Amino acid sequence: MAGPVADIREMNGSDLISALHLAQQAPAILGQVSGSGVTSSKSSETADYYARLEQLLLACLRTGDDQSAHTCLNRLSLRFGPSNERIMGLRGLYEEATAKDQSALEKCLQEYDNTLSQSPVNVPILKRRVALLRSLNRPSDAISGLIQLLDAIPTDAEAWCELADLYQSQGLASQAIFSLEEALLIAPNSWNVCMQAPFFLFLFFSFLFQIKWSLTLKCKIHSRLGELLYICASDGDASRLLGRSVQHFSRSIELCDDYLRGFYGLTLASTRMLDNDYAGVSGQFPKKTLERLKAFALLKLGEIVESRSIDDQYWASSRSELIAAKELLNRQ
Known part of the structure; x- marks a missing residue:
């Protein structure tokens, strides 16, 4: 059109x-x-x-x-x-967005429960219910809702990613890592991973756009997994966890060669391994390999920051990432 x-x-x-x-x-x-x-x-x-x-x-x-x-x-x-499940999900989203107060949101939640009592595997409503529980600051209930969804549809990669995010918000790092690993097993063997569209928004994608979306997804799952492993390295077994972190960040930028978070994470993880003399420990990357990875990540990070700084308005939604990347480059 x-x-x-x-x-x-x-x-x-x-x-x-x-x-x-x-x-x-x-x-x-x-x-x-x-x-x-x-x-x-x-x-x-x-x-x-x-x-x-x-x-x-x-x-x-x-x-x-x-x-x-x-x-x-x-x-x-x-x-x-109106009985189309996707339309029901969109109507629920509209009712939530236009709700005037907490009681109106609770009413939306009750309507979701009523719908699910008649149709337990109404996926759009299951997802809207989880999103609403998160907004109501009820993470334990949201986790239970996602587990219910994944029991019915264990191949929903987005649901596994959302579950990982919920687990991390509750300090359950090992469960978050497991959830992202499940998402990687499910996600198509694709070029990239896109979670920029919220997990609960349901779009009528064309076939070609579905391919583009799935290509974006896997890259970001690898990067997100790298971030979790990097964070967990502070709690123990740092050498092994940092090595895995470097692997996932490397895979992320291999799949998507302009993904800022991937290069940012690779710089941090490789620097930390070098600073702590983890190179070559227990089968980890040789020192020369880590140095090359760090140099390459810094080079690409600089190029990305320079190119995106020119068109600042287009990248306004990721301005905080650009600022963090500039600060990292200034410290090197």
Whole structure:
């Protein structure tokens, strides 16, 4: 579909600026459908149109345009039916986003429980319930909900990643590492790993966009696992854990050659191994290899920081990462 929304799916879903830009296009996008709810052209009936409509719904919720979000939700519901599980998840998301107080959120939670009592494996509702429990500061219940989800669908890599994040927030590092290792086993053998879209947002991806998304996912899982192992190295068996950390950061940048967090982590992990004379200990990397990895990571980190500093607005959502990378480079 031509027009101002042609590149919606190329926008960074975690970037509020992109969300605002997309939400501002609501009149143009929604204007393609007549007031009667019948599409004004055949192209509007394509899956691509409804993918755009769903992303517009999410963007409008993020930017406070509840009226346009409600219009998007109604049109999606009209097309796919209110009993469609995906639509039920989006409606739940809308109700949460527009809730006025704690009691309204508790009511949403009760509605999720009622739905699950009739359909225990309604995946969008299971995920929304977990997300709501997290926002209500009930991590133990959220963990239980995720375990329930994974009992039903053990091949959901995103759910394993979310479970790892919850475990880490509760100081359960070994369980978090196990969860990420499970996610790696499940995730496609792909180029990269993208968790920039929140685990509970359900998008009508086209086939090609699904491939791109799965490619982004694995890179970040490796990097996240490297971060956890690096943190755990402070508690014991530092040589082995740091060695594994270096391995996962290396795999991350191999899969995605411009991933800032991967190069940042590789710099930290290799530096720590060199500073503590862990090179060559118990089968670890030789000193020369670690020195080369560190030098390469610093070089690439500098290139990434320089290139992204030029287009600062585009990378506004990751500005904190750029600042941290600059500080690390200044210390070397």
